[in-house]
Amino acid sequence: MAALFGAQVRRLRLSAGLTQARLGAMTHVVGTRITQVERCSGAKPTLELAKALDAALGADGLLVDLWPHVYRESFPDWSRTFMAYAAQAVAIRQYTAHVVPGLLQTEDYARALLSVGLTHRDAGHRQERLKARMDRQRRLQEPDRPELLTILDEAVLRRPIGGEQVMHRQLQFLYEAVPSGRAEILVLPFAHGEHDVLGGSLTVLRLPNGAEVAYCEGAHHGQLFEDPGEVRKLAESYDRLRLAALPARRSLRLIRSAMEDYRDPRLPSRSDRRRLAQEQLQQPGGRRLRRGGARNPRHHPRP
Numbered sequence: 134m135a136a137l138f139g140a141q142v143r144r145l146r147l148s149a150g151l152t153q154a155r156l157g158a159m160t161h162v163v164g165t166r167i168t169q170v171e172r173c174s175g176a177k178p179t180l181e182l183a184k185a186l187d188a189a190l191g192a193d194g195l196l197v198d199l200w201p202h203v204y205r206e207s208f209p210d211w212s213r214t215f216m217a218y219a220a221q222a223v224a225i226r227q228y229t230a231h232v233v234p235g236l237l238q239t240e241d242y243a244r245a246l247l248s249v250g251l252t253h254r255d256a257g258h259r260q261e262r263l264k265a266r267m268d269r270q271r272r273l274q275e276p277d278r279p280e281l282l283t284i285l286d287e288a289v290l291r292r293p294i295g296g297e298q299v300m301h302r303q304l305q306f307l308y309e310a311v312p313s314g315r316a317e318i319l320v321l322p323f324a325h326g327e328h329d330v331l332g333g334s335l336t337v338l339r340l341p342n343g344a345e346v347a348y349c350e351g352a353h354h355g356q357l358f359e360d361p362g363e364v365r366k367l368a369e370s371y372d373r374l375r376l377a378a379l380p381a382r383r384s385l386r387l388i389r390s391a392m393e394d395y396r397d398p399r400l401p402s403r404s405d406r407r408r409l410a411q412e413q414l415q416q417p418g419g420r421r422l423r424r425g426g427a428r429n430p431r432h433h434p435r436p
Contacts, residue, residue: 134202136173138183141199143171145190160185177203177261215336215348215357220272224280224339228321228330228374233289233303235266236273236281237316242303243267245295273315281316284371284378287323290391297395304392311385319378320387328377329370337368 146156146167153171154164160182170178170186178186183200186192219225227234232246243266247259272278285307293300310316321328336348347358347367358364379387 134199135177138178138196138199138203139171139173141192141195142167142186142190145192146171149190151190156186156189159189179264215346215355216269218338218340218346218348218357219336220269221341222279222338223341224282225336226282226338226368226371226375227334227336228284228286228371229289229334230286230330230332231288231292231334232294233285233307234283234334234336236270237283237307237310237318238266238270239299239303239306240267241299242295245299278315282319282375283316284319284321284374286321287387290320290388293395301392301395304388304395308385308388308392311381317381318384318388319375319381320384321374321378322387325377328374330374335367335371335374337364337371 146153151159152164153167157164157167160167162182166182170182178200180197180200183196183203187194187196190196225236227236232238233242235243238246240263243263247262247266273281290304294303307318311318330349332351334350336350338346338348340346345361345364345368347364349356349358349367358367378384
């Protein structure tokens with residue numbers, strides 16, 4: 134599809150008598166970018182560039198219509214159908230064993246994840262995947278957003294993706310997403326041990342017609358399940374994980390505790406603050422200070 138898009142751009146450009154440099158100037162990109170588009174090399178065109186090319190070449194919507202097909206080629210075949218289902222789902226139940234799921238990732242966290250992996254061809258491809266991931270999150274801001282229940286393995290909270298500052302902001306995002314109503318987040322503690330979905334991720338989608346589909350994913354592969362019997366078994370596995378996860382309030386406390394572990398190193402840690410409070414209590418007058426500070430003694434008139 135990218136090759137077809139590029140061929141159409143070249144045909145329209147030549148028909149209009151434009152050089153690549155001139156078309157680049159008209160669409161606010163360098164001429165070499167037009168060369169990349171026409172030769173299907175480098176990063177795929179963005180929607181903004183597709184619109185600009187369509188207008189400059191008088192394509193009457195042809196290039197804009199082609200662009201979604203080019204965009205979908207940025208993703209492996211096994212994930213495209215799942216994304217189409219997810220875009221219309223009315224309820225999303227997901228479990229992840231290693232990383233925060235895409236719908237709840239901050240941009241810095243997502244960028245760190247996309248900087249590694251065998252399915253990303255080059256920097257342009259990674260940028261396309263990042264933009265697509267951020268765009269999909271917009272649905273959680275819409276009035277008709279789907280119900281979102283997420284179960285995170287405790288390992289997700291402990292692995293410092295992108296470094297401590299990136300991880301701190303990511304956990305803060307999760308912590309704030311719960312009271313905002315964007316998602317219900319539970320944590321499956323290490324103490325639970327083995328389970329059906331250990332080592333991967335599982336998503337169960339409920340569609341507008343009431344049907345359900347399920348999706349299991351690893352680092353470089355995924356599998357979509359549409360057979361009702363198979364989906365039912367996976368949904369039951371998810372329900373067992375939900376029963377094993379910590380209750381909502383305890384999960385939120387654990388997220389906050391993990392977030393504070395990635396604190397600014399210039400600030401005292403939670404354990405440091407607790408130790409300091411204990412030391413103050415052991416000092417003379419410490420308990421009185423904790424209860425509100427020293428008070429002026431009452432003066433009673435002498436008899």
